[in-house]
Amino acid sequence: MSRKSPQLSKSTTQSGRHGLPPSAKLTQPKLTPYVGFFAVGYILASALFMIIQTKFPLNAQMVTVLSIIMGAYIAVQKFIKHQQRALDSSEINRLMFGGVAVVWLLTVVYFLGIWFFLFDAVSREVLLDMSMQQPLPLxxxxxxxxxxxxxxxxxxxxxxxxxxxxxRKAS
Incomplete structure (x- = not known):
């Protein structure tokens, strides 16, 4: 007499996270525009803090964190407005890495602009010598x-x- 083992795997008819069917999870929205919104928010906040820093001295780390929070707010708010749902954990990770990568690319462009348009040959030489002598702090x-x-x-x-x-707001 053979016994039938119980079905241990989840049924494919169950709804996924956020009440979506499992087939909807296969077509995730592209996060590229939201990474762009993150970058725009970061740029706007950075520009605002640069203006504020002409009158009041602000901590550079605090300015970075507040600018990133502003960029994250704009990106998440636009995502929720367009998609009518919250981000899932993989989308949060992708948005985080994409947003930080864009922020760092913008920072590289900013520093290259300073390097080529603001510094003269002597200033560049001094900075290179300083960074070669003690690279660990940098x-x-x-x-x-x-x-x-x-x-x-x-x-x-x-x-x-x-x-x-x-x-969460509805419940």
Whole structure:
């Protein structure tokens, strides 16, 4: 006499996270425009803080975190407005890495502009000599600001996603 083993796998008729059918999870929205919204928010906040810094001295790390929070707010708010749902965890990760990558590309462009248009040959020589003699403080500062960017982007996207989630507001 053979016994039938119980079905342990989930049924494909169950609804997925956020009440969506499993087939809807296969077609995830493209996050490229939302990474762009993240970058626009970051640029606007950075420009605003540059204007504020002409009158009041502000901590550079605080300005970075607040600019990233503003970029995350704009990106998450636009996503929820367009998609009528909150981001899932893989979308949060993709938006975080994409947003931080764009922020760092913009920072590289900014520093290259300063390097070529603001510094003269003597200033460039002095900066190169200083960075060659003691590269560790520069590298540690770059790693610290990268970690700060990633952590603040992750926390702000997650928190804003939960705060602006239309399903949480309705219940």
């Amino acid at each position: 590298l540690s500062a770059l790693i610290m600001i990268l970690v700060l960017s990633l952590v603040s982007a992750r926390i702000s996207i997650w928190a804003l996603n939960r705060l602006l989630d239309p399903n």
